[in-house]
Amino acid sequence: MTVLKKNYAVAAAFFVVAIIKADAQKTTDNAPVTVTEDGTTYTLANGYIAFKVNKRTGDLVSLRTTNTVTPGVELMGYVSGHHAGYWEQSPALAPREVTTITIDPATVNGERGEVSIKGYSDGKSILGPNPTAAGQQGGLIADLEIRYTLERGAKGLYTYAIFTHQDSYPAGSVGESRFGFKLNGAVFDWLSVDNKRNFLMPTGKDWDSAIDLNMKEARRLVTGVYKGRAEHKYDYSAKQSTIPAFGWSSTKEKVGLYIINPSFEYLSSGPNHYELTGHLDDGDGGDPTLLNYWRGTHYGGSVLNFAANEHWTKVVGPMFIYVPTGKYPNALWTDALKQAKAEQARWPYDWVKGVDYTPATERSTVRGRFMLVDPQAPMPTFTNLLVGLSYPDEAPLPFTPRPMRDSTAFNRSETPRQEVIDTTVHRLPNGQIANRGTYLPPRQQGQRNFAFPPQPINWQNDAKHYEFWTDGAADGSFILNNVRPGTYQLHAVADGVMGAYDATAKITITPGQKIDLETIEWKPVRYGRQIFQIGTPNRSASEFFKGDDHWHWGLYIDYAKYFPNDVTFTVGKSNPAKDWYIYHVPHDTVFRADGKDFGRATPWTIKFTMPAGMPTSGKATLRFGIAGSGARSLGITVNGNDLGLFNDIGGGGASPIRDGIEGTWVEKDFYFDASLLKQGENTIVLTVPAGGVANGMCYDAIRLEVAAN
Numbered sequence: 001m002t003v004l005k006k007n008y009a010v011a012a013a014f015f016v017v018a019i020i021k022a023d024a025q026k027t028t029d030n031a032p033v034t035v036t037e038d039g040t041t042y043t044l045a046n047g048y049i050a051f052k053v054n055k056r057t058g059d060l061v062s063l064r065t066t067n068t069v070t071p072g073v074e075l076m077g078y079v080s081g082h083h084a085g086y087w088e089q090s091p092a093l094a095p096r097e098v099t100t101i102t103i104d105p106a107t108v109n110g111e112r113g114e115v116s117i118k119g120y121s122d123g124k125s126i127l128g129p130n131p132t133a134a135g136q137q138g139g140l141i142a143d144l145e146i147r148y149t150l151e152r153g154a155k156g157l158y159t160y161a162i163f164t165h166q167d168s169y170p171a172g173s174v175g176e177s178r179f180g181f182k183l184n185g186a187v188f189d190w191l192s193v194d195n196k197r198n199f200l201m202p203t204g205k206d207w208d209s210a211i212d213l214n215m216k217e218a219r220r221l222v223t224g225v226y227k228g229r230a231e232h233k234y235d236y237s238a239k240q241s242t243i244p245a246f247g248w249s250s251t252k253e254k255v256g257l258y259i260i261n262p263s264f265e266y267l268s269s270g271p272n273h274y275e276l277t278g279h280l281d282d283g284d285g286g287d288p289t290l291l292n293y294w295r296g297t298h299y300g301g302s303v304l305n306f307a308a309n310e311h312w313t314k315v316v317g318p319m320f321i322y323v324p325t326g327k328y329p330n331a332l333w334t335d336a337l338k339q340a341k342a343e344q345a346r347w348p349y350d351w352v353k354g355v356d357y358t359p360a361t362e363r364s365t366v367r368g369r370f371m372l373v374d375p376q377a378p379m380p381t382f383t384n385l386l387v388g389l390s391y392p393d394e395a396p397l398p399f400t401p402r403p404m405r406d407s408t409a410f411n412r413s414e415t416p417r418q419e420v421i422d423t424t425v426h427r428l429p430n431g432q433i434a435n436r437g438t439y440l441p442p443r444q445q446g447q448r449n450f451a452f453p454p455q456p457i458n459w460q461n462d463a464k465h466y467e468f469w470t471d472g473a474a475d476g477s478f479i480l481n482n483v484r485p486g487t488y489q490l491h492a493v494a495d496g497v498m499g500a501y502d503a504t505a506k507i508t509i510t511p512g513q514k515i516d517l518e519t520i521e522w523k524p525v526r527y528g529r530q531i532f533q534i535g536t537p538n539r540s541a542s543e544f545f546k547g548d549d550h551w552h553w554g555l556y557i558d559y560a561k562y563f564p565n566d567v568t569f570t571v572g573k574s575n576p577a578k579d580w581y582i583y584h585v586p587h588d589t590v591f592r593a594d595g596k597d598f599g600r601a602t603p604w605t606i607k608f609t610m611p612a613g614m615p616t617s618g619k620a621t622l623r624f625g626i627a628g629s630g631a632r633s634l635g636i637t638v639n640g641n642d643l644g645l646f647n648d649i650g651g652g653g654a655s656p657i658r659d660g661i662e663g664t665w666v667e668k669d670f671y672f673d674a675s676l677l678k679q680g681e682n683t684i685v686l687t688v689p690a691g692g693v694a695n696g697m698c699y700d701a702i703r704l705e706v707a708a709n
Helices: 002-029 204-209 330-344 554-561
Strands: 034-037 043-047 051-054 062-063 085-089 096-103 112-120 145-149 155-167 177-182 190-194 198-200 217-220 230-232 245-249 254-262 278-280 288-297 314-320 364-372 384-392 468-471 479-485 486-493 507-509 512-524 529-536 568-570 599-600 602-609 619-629 633-638 643-649 668-674 679-690 699-706
Touching: 034 112, 043 112, 043 529, 085 155, 155 486, 155 507, 177 314, 198 330, 204 633, 245 278, 245 288, 245 330, 245 512, 254 330, 254 364, 288 479, 364 384, 364 507, 384 479, 468 479, 486 512, 507 512, 529 602, 633 668, 643 668
Parallel strands: 364 512, 568 602
Antiparallel strands: 034 043, 043 051, 051 062, 062 085, 085 177, 096 112, 112 145, 145 155, 155 314, 177 288, 190 198, 190 245, 217 230, 245 254, 254 314, 278 288, 364 479, 384 468, 384 486, 486 507, 529 699, 602 679, 619 668, 619 699, 633 643, 633 679
16 A cells, blocks of 8 residues: 555656646747847747857757757757758858848747848858869859748747859859758657658667778668668658658657758759758768758759859748657657648748748749640550649850869868878777778769769759649649749659650749640650550659669669579560569679679660561661669660660669669660561660679660651
């Protein structure tokens, strides 16, 4: 009885504390927003969340909530990589910098607060002499303003960036760009990207103890619950348009931190673009990392150049950083997905002022209905129809290769200093490699000795302008909402249709206009009668072997194990899901444990029957839909006739080495004399040349069409 009385007393005390905490929570959840400042930081708080912003760099240097198991535990990470929360480009080294409280809570009854850190270019780079962002040719010659916003009762914060190239500035560009976090590894241990990537992650200690593989982002784990597995940051890449909320959570502190894009209009490269999301930082310590790319290049990707004296501005965001508490990871992520719907419904936000951000009253609606006209493949209904408006296609700006720069350790809070990067291996007393994160073969960390080639600007690689996309219905109808005024080009893609619909006429939209395009005929390109097709044109290798389970390091190495005699595919008999691999790569002949392998040339044989009545004279066209490539040529033979190398077949980004099956889609067409074909059985052999085992092709679909003279 004494024990029972004691337990009842403990329980009663617990409930009293719980009631007090609940009442306090009700009070703090509705507390007014406050903005305070000292010499180096702004602090914004609303009773639930508090965060600090560095006035020089624009970095989010501290983020806490009282609702964690350990009240007020720091959520930001300071172990590896760029610390805490940050925009890739920073105004810290701009010729002029101005900090402002753009929304004073005192003027809006405590409903909202906002701060701004703005760097002015004045025609010079705001990034200093050694910019760090990939593709950042000549630095960033543009003004950059970073804003952070907090609302009363919000369980998170907003951030957005405004890039402006004034009409008095010289030519320039924006390199890879993102908003990212390095989080506290002692707090966050669970990553949620999608239904297949939603689980407990390895620890930073597991990462540090792991064995290096063939790229700095990959290691073989030798400790922890995933001992033996290859950990690779590209295992968590995703199609950005399909992940409305993604992020990290904590099984210990019962807190989550998720990035929510309320709109995808400010992201680049259209609705099929894949990018990094979350992973362990590849430096020492392996902090939990979360990234929201608006201009990325990992799977093909985008370009953003501006001419001298060109006025250009873009508002990236606002995006919402959601920080729910009190639940376990799956419940927190479900909560975040629900919050994403709420943020999407609020878009465009009515509180964004003073920048080029179109309010709801001036946005437009565009509707219409596509009808496919293809006698060879009638399709009464569409599957996965995507319809979008983008800036009209244009030629690239003149291109000047960027000079190589040296390695530099760059701390955005300090003046850059020159350092010699030590690439030798040093070990700690416990035997662990001490400086492994500084080694980046085959070039030193910091060097950028590559350059992006000029290419026509279209919806797949444009980061300069806004894009608006929607899912079309099976009957081809679509509605595009919240379109900004401007001049656009209409596009559409759908499963089963090779290529895209790209309107020839431009569409000019005025503020508040409602446009009905009515019925639009889509006539896919044909070069003759279709003889065969391998795969379904869907801008992906998803229907091929391993296409449903490809987020694993080294599948290009495993090809030789799955297909020791290479691929022989008989049209009409073979099964693409079993007999055609996602990667056509050099056949591994080394099988090193670290994957630094070389492969022999790899022939893939296609056997098909030429139906009676099909032309065997005229022009034959072998159409390749490429979903990713690490190769630059492909050998082709037709019925034993060597047609040489099909050069410049590359496209779509380095999908194989980054575990992907979908990059920037391109079509490459190879023409040959149809007289090489014959009635009955025919054979075409495609050969990837010898080389590194990731230097191959990722096909979307291959189609043969023949036209008589």
